[in-house]
Amino acid sequence: MKIDIKTREYTTVSEVSGPLMIVEGVEGVAYNEIVEIETPAGDNRRGQVLEVKGDLAVVQVFEGTSDLNTSTTKVRFTGQTAKLGVAPDMLGRVFNGTGIPIDGGPEIIPDKELDISGNPMNPSAREFPAEFIETGISTIDGMNTLVRGQKLPIFTGSGLPHNELAAQIARQAKVIGEETEFAVVFAAMGITHEEANYFMRDFERTGALERVTVFMNLADDPAIERIITPKMALTTAEYFAFELNMHVLVILTDLTNYCEALREISAARDEVPGRRGYPGYMYTDLATMYERAGRITGKEGSITQMPILVMPQDDITHPIPDLTGYITEGQIVLSRDLNRKGIYPPVDVLPSLSRLMSGGIGEGQTREDHSGVSDQLYSAYAEGRDLRDLMAVVGEEALTERDRKFLNFAEAFEKRFITQTGDEDRSIQETLDLGWELLSLLPEAELKRVRAEHIPKYHPAYK
Numbered sequence: 001m002k003i004d005i006k007t008r009e010y011t012t013v014s015e016v017s018g019p020l021m022i023v024e025g026v027e028g029v030a031y032n033e034i035v036e037i038e039t040p041a042g043d044n045r046r047g048q049v050l051e052v053k054g055d056l057a058v059v060q061v062f063e064g065t066s067d068l069n070t071s072t073t074k075v076r077f078t079g080q081t082a083k084l085g086v087a088p089d090m091l092g093r094v095f096n097g098t099g100i101p102i103d104g105g106p107e108i109i110p111d112k113e114l115d116i117s118g119n120p121m122n123p124s125a126r127e128f129p130a131e132f133i134e135t136g137i138s139t140i141d142g143m144n145t146l147v148r149g150q151k152l153p154i155f156t157g158s159g160l161p162h163n164e165l166a167a168q169i170a171r172q173a174k175v176i177g178e179e180t181e182f183a184v185v186f187a188a189m190g191i192t193h194e195e196a197n198y199f200m201r202d203f204e205r206t207g208a209l210e211r212v213t214v215f216m217n218l219a220d221d222p223a224i225e226r227i228i229t230p231k232m233a234l235t236t237a238e239y240f241a242f243e244l245n246m247h248v249l250v251i252l253t254d255l256t257n258y259c260e261a262l263r264e265i266s267a268a269r270d271e272v273p274g275r276r277g278y279p280g281y282m283y284t285d286l287a288t289m290y291e292r293a294g295r296i297t298g299k300e301g302s303i304t305q306m307p308i309l310v311m312p313q314d315d316i317t318h319p320i321p322d323l324t325g326y327i328t329e330g331q332i333v334l335s336r337d338l339n340r341k342g343i344y345p346p347v348d349v350l351p352s353l354s355r356l357m358s359g360g361i362g363e364g365q366t367r368e369d370h371s372g373v374s375d376q377l378y379s380a381y382a383e384g385r386d387l388r389d390l391m392a393v394v395g396e397e398a399l400t401e402r403d404r405k406f407l408n409f410a411e412a413f414e415k416r417f418i419t420q421t422g423d424e425d426r427s428i429q430e431t432l433d434l435g436w437e438l439l440s441l442l443p444e445a446e447l448k449r450v451r452a453e454h455i456p457k458y459h460p461a462y463k
Contacts, residue, residue, distance in 0.1 A: 008026075009076045010074070013068070014056075016073075017268050018265075018268035019060050019065060019222070020059065022057070022059075023059060031052060033049040034049075034078045034082050035077055036075070037059075039068060047060055062098060062222060064222040082115070083116065084236065085111075086114055091210070091212075091240075092213070094214040095213075095216070096217065097215060097221060097229035097232070099232045114235050118234060118238060126294050127149065127295040129304075130147060130356075130360055131148040132146075133174070133304060134175075136173075137168065139347035139417070139418055142377070143374055143377065147357070148295060149295040151305040151307070152305070152306055153330075154333075154334065155309060156310055156334040158314075160334045160339050161346070162253070166186075168345075170186055170249070182247045183211050183246050186199070187233035187252050189226045189229050190221075190257030190258075192218070193219075213233075215232050215233045223260070227258070227261055234250060234292045241299070252306075255286075259278060262279055263277055263279065276319055282320075286324060290307070290328055305328075331352060331353060332352050333352045335348035343414055345418070347418060350381070350382055369457075370432060372449055372454060376447055376448075377417070381410055384409050387399065387406055405441060413438055432458075440459060440460045440461060444461070
């Protein structure tokens with residue numbers, strides 16, 4: 001992040017509180033302006049103007065306010081907003097949360113500099129997302145299909161294998177049937193060193209790093225840095241997509257840590273809290289990030305987002321997943337019950353949803369039978385799950401032969417369709433064929449959601 005230092009220097013810091021400091025007697029200072037701070041020990045830090053009231057400026061300090069005082073701390077207002085120097089050779093590189101390379105490689109020589117806040121995408125210029133992205137994971141490709149330009153979050157719980165799933169999606173995601181450049185921008189916020197090492201080892205082991213750009217904000221980095229980490233990642237994604245005509249998948253993990261940083265800043269500013277102490281503007285803040293996904297008319301590239309957020313106490317009604325659900329186009333939900341059974345990835349397809357799935361499947365995209373197979377699998381699995389609950393009450397002896405077939409289907413669906421290894425990359429054809437194999441466990445008369453002409457064409461009994 002390049003900052004042009006101007007001559008406006010102040011030593012009039014009147015208060016230091018949490019990640020914030022207040023500077024008095026300022027002139028011509030603007031919202032979001034970047035600030036250079038010289039500590040009493042002579043070290044340099046960076047900050048950003050959060051608020052201006054008359055001659056007072058409230059500054060958030062990215063590296064934290066430890067060792068700052070009100071007497072000898074120097075503040076310089078640069079007259080610039082936060083910018084990121086971007087270039088094609090950012091692909092395959094690793095940066096910290098503020099855009100500084102941490103992989104031992106050379107500094108990036110920028111092709112251009114972009115404001116990290118981005119520019120709002122004109123709604124009338126948006127193209128409807130309607131092209132299939134293959135992740136190699138059956139519960140996503142077959143049941144909750146991801147399409148270019150979509151924002152499809154993963155809702156998970158503490159201790160569930162969302163990191164493994166994120167890494168698998170990052171290395172396996174691809175656009176099929178076209179010769180297009182595909183890249184992944186991976187932004188981690190507030191993760192541990194162990195988690196960071198896992199991601200880097202996985203990317204290096206599989207060779208995926210050469211098409212991944214990583215922004216890494218660790219748990220022991222200042223929480224305030226987490227506010228700009230996703231903006232850095234999305235600015236890079238916009239450059240790849242709309243300047244270099246690439247199709248970009250952005251994975252953001254963990255949005256809960258980002259929102260905790262928002263709450264910390266809000267508390268330091270003595271703002272009136274909203275639900276559970278989060279600021280009332282959290283919805284708007286999240287929307288400004290999520291809405292940077294999409295496709296633009298006349299542009300070849302696209303940005304697809306898969307934010308990952310850990311639901312506190314597994315509560316899907318918590319403000320963070322709740323507000324995210326209003327903005328995004330569906331969700332992938334990980335299940336603790338499936339995880340206890342040793343099933344990976346533990347995706348619970350019943351509460352999961354991809355609202356844009358219909359536009360990215362079918363003949364010419366995936367396969368003509370995709371919609372019917374997906375609907376039939378949903379229906380049969382939901383009935384099997386209901387029968388499990390019923391059996392716990394009335395006993396297995398009270399079930400009919402038909403009921404037992406749906407129970408067996410639900411068991412087979414979890415063991416064969418949901419369950420994959422961490423390196424298993426199933427094609428959409430393999431996923432749909434597996435779906436038909438499972439549907440063959442049911443009486444043909446029960447297959448009411450697939451088109452009649454598809455049964456003799458794809459049902460194993462006719463082969």
